[in-house]
Amino acid sequence: MEVKLLSHTPEPERVVATAARLCYAPQAAAEVWSGFTPDKQQEFIGKLASYGLFSPFEHVVFTFAIAGVSRALSHQLVRHRIASYSQRSQRYINEAAFAVVVxxxxxxxxxxxxxxxxxxxxxxxxxxxxxxxxxxxxxxxxxxxNACQTQLIMTMNARSLLHFFSLRCCRRAQWEIRELAWKIRREVFKVAPLLFREAGPACLSQGKCSEGAMTCGQPYKREDVNTEH
Amino acid sequence: MEVKLLSHTPEPERVVATAARLCYAPQAAAEVWSGFTPDKQQEFIGKLASYGLFSPFEHVVFTFAIAGVSRALSHQLVRHRIASYSQRSQRYINEAAFAVVVxxxxxxxxxxxxxxxxxxxxxxxxxxxxxxxxxxxxxxxxxxxNACQTQLIMTMNARSLLHFFSLRCCRRAQWEIRELAWKIRREVFKVAPLLFREAGPACLSQGKCSEGAMTCGQPYKREDVNTEH
Amino acid sequence: MEVKLLSHTPEPERVVATAARLCYAPQAAAEVWSGFTPDKQQEFIGKLASYGLFSPFEHVVFTFAIAGVSRALSHQLVRHRIASYSQRSQRYINEAAFAVVVxxxxxxxxxxxxxxxxxxxxxxxxxxxxxxxxxxxxxxxxxxxNACQTQLIMTMNARSLLHFFSLRCCRRAQWEIRELAWKIRREVFKVAPLLFREAGPACLSQGKCSEGAMTCGQPYKREDVNTEH
Amino acid sequence: MEVKLLSHTPEPERVVATAARLCYAPQAAAEVWSGFTPDKQQEFIGKLASYGLFSPFEHVVFTFAIAGVSRALSHQLVRHRIASYSQRSQRYINEAAFAVVVxxxxxxxxxxxxxxxxxxxxxxxxxxxxxxxxxxxxxxxxxxxNACQTQLIMTMNARSLLHFFSLRCCRRAQWEIRELAWKIRREVFKVAPLLFREAGPACLSQGKCSEGAMTCGQPYKREDVNTEH
The missing domain is CATH 1.20.5 (Single alpha-helices involved in coiled-coils or other helix-helix interfaces)
Structure with missing residues (x-):
């Protein structure tokens, strides 16, 4: 499985902070934008997350090239509807020598x-x-x-990614999409750590499991997941 | 392939006509609703379609049980994002005796x-x-x-169905999803003929092909498709 | 403010239960449908909610006529994007004698x-x-x-309604949209109590407040809200 | 009215071309990406538009700061649901000295x-x-x-923008949102001319009016709109 961050909104943290701040500030957008030092971004984005205000996270998107994944995975992946996909077509491409996911x-x-x-x-x-x-x-x-490998380009905004991570980074998620979710999380954490430092299943984002009796009993720890790359 | 209309918004034509009329009428919704005789519905919905005003069509939905279709089809189907799907899971159901689409x-x-x-x-x-x-x-x-049969319950509103038909009823669409699209069209035409009498590829809805040089040269005719069930 | 349930998916609880069950059951949809006695629906829908599996709730929709609300409210309401709206137009209707919300x-x-x-x-x-x-x-x-009264027809599916209630039924929500949210909740609870008995802000749906330091300190109780109509 | 392009997907035309090409090409995404010279991008994107294949246009987004527009406009604007908005709040900001749109x-x-x-x-x-x-x-x-000025940050992808332009650049659209649509079109045309050179109402994108008897009789010409900035 290969996951490459092909493109993303430049200065994603500044964009989110500016969009959020605009709702409550009398200043013009340009002024809000230029006033956001990295320190202030960090403080402000931390507040958003703690209040559960995630709509400003929609303004930044991330585009990935995903390869070496199965059609079992892609069928499941495209069910995430707040996202855009372009996928290698089995109707038009000769699969005389297809590769598989084992x-x-x-x-x-x-x-x-x-x-x-x-x-x-x-x-x-x-x-x-x-x-x-x-x-x-x-x-x-x-x-x-289903094992047949496919290739996709996927674009997802940060809010939709947070939802994706909450479901698919969980140890109870299916193994292949979980591997994908973690690879994507690593990529976006590199370029927008303030937006994604609490991203993940409830053990990471809420500090406690949401799976009830089905819990895996092995919560992720933020210090582990945010430093492993 | 089996397509069964499991449920739908009652009086779908009256709902669409009322929603549309409300935008331009000073009366209360209840009055608009009760004033819509079938004749007036027909006249009014005809006007909507001719002006390209399809947003009121969103207020009515149709829920289908779809069985005996392939996973090739379902992977393509769920790319229609303005819809809801519940699909038989290959993770949880034993497929020791799966059936196939040939x-x-x-x-x-x-x-x-x-x-x-x-x-x-x-x-x-x-x-x-x-x-x-x-x-x-x-x-x-x-x-x-991919040939493995699957089963889904799908809910789609009338506006999204019109878009689905415009792409998938076309003779140039892939054969299996085209068969599904026509079966669905027949079901919804039975219960809401005013909403769907022009539904289909451009040859039906616009009176001329939109495929340019790729045209099949065999336009559908409204009198054929609206009477064949 | 008047809220009238104009139309809704018939047998909404059976539809949700059938859609959910289909994912895990080897039977055909028709068999699942006919096998769902009210008792089994109740048990099964209770399980869905406890596991956080709300996607089957999308298959049922509710259409409301909403009148006597302000344009301040409607501007806020239409930000809920997973819904359909038809609204009285101030461009086309003469407002020589408009009414207001005070x-x-x-x-x-x-x-x-x-x-x-x-x-x-x-x-x-x-x-x-x-x-x-x-x-x-x-x-x-x-x-x-902003006080000017408007009229809308709104269609929202049950999953989107649950999200709407989680935000707008909270005592910290703006008073007018909160009043609307509760009126809508009462209407849908009448026709689909199994789907909505835990609907509301976190105090109702999760049993504890999600507002942190901003908590109102006055949690709603399920026995109060589900019997007051 | 001020419209400022705050941020956008870098190299938007290359992203769209790569996503589209990936569906039909056996090569890896990285190879497709690096192989797209500007000339090839132009040729390929021209083909996409002529075939009506707009889904790859979803992968690129544009974020605008919009100021000096009325709440009449913003209420209409946010009805475009495939977009993200953050808007100056009249609940939290003191409007003791509000400005108006005349x-x-x-x-x-x-x-x-x-x-x-x-x-x-x-x-x-x-x-x-x-x-x-x-x-x-x-x-x-x-x-x-309604005249009260507001400020928004809006993010919309290129496919949704094409739809927005088709409705709101038309001479029959309401004057304020039409002015906004043209200002936005000018901004995106500057940075992604291949994606937007045919963008606009049917007179521009299809070469003929779609308004029937309501036509304004004054079609826009591509050579005018694409050079006026």
Whole structure:
């Protein structure tokens, strides 16, 4: 899995702070903007988060190139509707040599790994035989497995990212989208630490688990997640 | 493929007409509502469509149970973001005996059909062997093909449906989602003919193709599509 | 302020329960639907809420006619973007005899009340003089006050309503939109008590305040709010 | 009215071209990105527009500081739901010396202008008397007129902007939001001419009016609008 931050709103923290401040300040936007020193940004954004005022976080967006993920993941990912996606099309691109994502539980078990590889090989052969018979790519792809790798460009604003992290960084989330969520979190934390320092599941953002009886019992700690890159 | 209209806003045409009329009328909503005879609804909704005023169409929604469609279709379907979806989960449901959608081009070619069935059979065996080895369902599903049948409940408002039909009823749309779009159109036309009589690709809604050089050259005719059920 | 539930998805609780159950059940939707007795609906919807699974709540919508509210309220209301609105237009409707919303603090103070009424009267005269001078309604309305009454038809799904109630039913919300939120809550609780019995600010839905140092100190109690109509 | 482009996605045309190309290209995103010379971007984006493929336009956003506009405008503006807004609050900011937007029809007529100014003056006095009587700002504001100036920060993606321009740049749109739409169009055209050269009402984007019998008869010409700044 590769996650590359392709582009993002410049000076994201200043944009969020300015947008938020504008609601309560008599000054003009330009004045608010120029008055926001990094120190003041930090103080102000901290307050926003503590009051649960996240609408100004919508003004900054982050665009990622995501590769080496499965179609199982992408089907789940695009359910996050407050975001934009452009995805590699199996209708138009020949998948004669598709790559796959192997689940860790499969990779860890020699018998399962061999079986998995064998079936993938047969799917590959079947796909190629169908296209050789003249079946259009868009129909041959009906054989392709969820494991098939795909590639996307995704743009999400900071507020929607916070929601995404709250669901998908949790240890109870499905492993592949959880890995993606953490990779994305690392990227955005690098460029906008003030916006994302409390981002994550409830153990990080609220200081206590929200999963009730389903809790994993292993809360993340902010000092761990914000320094590991 | 089965499409069942599970539920919808009662009196959808009266709701749309009332919402639209309220913007321009000094009367109270209740009075507008009770004053809308079917004849007046017809005249008024016709005007809305001719002026391109579709926002009142958002007030009515239609909920469908959709079954016997592929995961290829569902991945494409859920990209329509102004809608709500609940989908059968491959993480939680055992797919030991999954059914598949066979593309017509495959079904029509004996060699392709046989090859397709053979590979599906091997995937089925592989999935079952993995779960027998103790691999969790959520990981064994990485073998499952796009052809695997799924089931969804989808709710979409009439404005979003008009957009969906404009893209997916077109002869140039992918065959499976096009079949779904037409089945849905038939269902909603039955219960709200005034809202949907011009619904469809540009050949139906605008009277001329919007595909330029890619045109199929076979425009739909309103008299055909609105009577075929 | 008048709030009338104009229309809603029939059998809203059954729709939500069916949509949610479909994700985890091998049965067909029709079978899930018919198997949901009221008792089972109650048990199942209770579980959804306790796990924080609210996406199935999107499948049911409620349409309201709202009248006698101010333009101050409507400007705030339409910021809730996951909803549909049709609003009385000040561009097209003559406001020669507009009515106003009087804030309780003004109504309670004789001097303020008199001053308020006097200014409103002058605005009314000014509006009429402008239109008499040939100024178009859409420009004369620039004089109209925030207090001016408006009328809307609004459609919101149950998930978006839960969010709306969490913000606007709170004692710290602005008084007019809070009154609206409670009136709406009463209406939807009548027709879908299972969906809305915990709806409201954090004191109701979570059992504890989320406002931190800004808490009002007067938590709502479920037994009060769910029986008062 | 002041419109300042506060921030935007860097290299917006390259982002759109890369996202669109990724759907149909076997290469990795990074390779697609680096391969897009300005000439190729121009050719490729031209094709997207001609095919009506606008979803890649969602990946780039533009953030504006908007000042000196009326609350009549802002109430209309925020109805565009695929956008983010932060607006100066009349609940929290003292409007003891509010400024107003004067409609051109009023400004052009001495009697109307005088009447308008007189009423605004009385509203101002009334607002100040109410606050002097101890009425909270959030209630005194019920007197404030639609003409009252406000300030917003707005973020909108390029696809949503195209839709906004199609409705609001039209000569039949209300004059104030039309002025705003053109000012915004000029700003984005400066930094992303390939994305916006056909942006505007149907006379610009489609080459023919979509208003039917309501046509203004004065179509905009691309060579005029794209050079006037």
């Amino acid at each position: 689940p860790p539980t499969v990779a860890a078990d020699p018998a399962a790994r061999e079986e998995f590889a064998r079936i993938i090989g047969q799917i590959q052969d079947g796909y190629n035989r169908l296209t050789a018979l003249g079946i259009p790519k868009e129909d041959a792809r009906y054989l392709l497995p | 593309p017509p081009t495959v079904a029509a070619d004996p060699a392709a059909r046989e090859e397709f069935a053979r590979i599906i059979g091997q995937i089925q065996d592989g999935y079952n062997r993995l779960t027998a080895l103790g691999i969790p369902k959520e990981d064994a599903r990485y073998l499952l093909p | 804030p309780p603090t003004v109504a309670a103070d004789p001097a303020a009340r008199e001053e308020f009424a006097r200014i409103i009267g002058q605005i009314q005269d000014g509006y009429n003089r402008l239109t008499a001078l040939g100024i178009p309604k859409e420009d004369a309305r620039y004089l109209l006050p | 409609p051109p029809t009023v400004a052009a007529d001495p009697a109307a202008r005088e009447e308008f100014a007189r009423i605004i003056g009385q509203i101002q006095d009334g607002y100040n008397r109410l606050t002097a009587l101890g009425i909270p700002k959030e209630d005194a504001r019920y007197l404030l007129p």
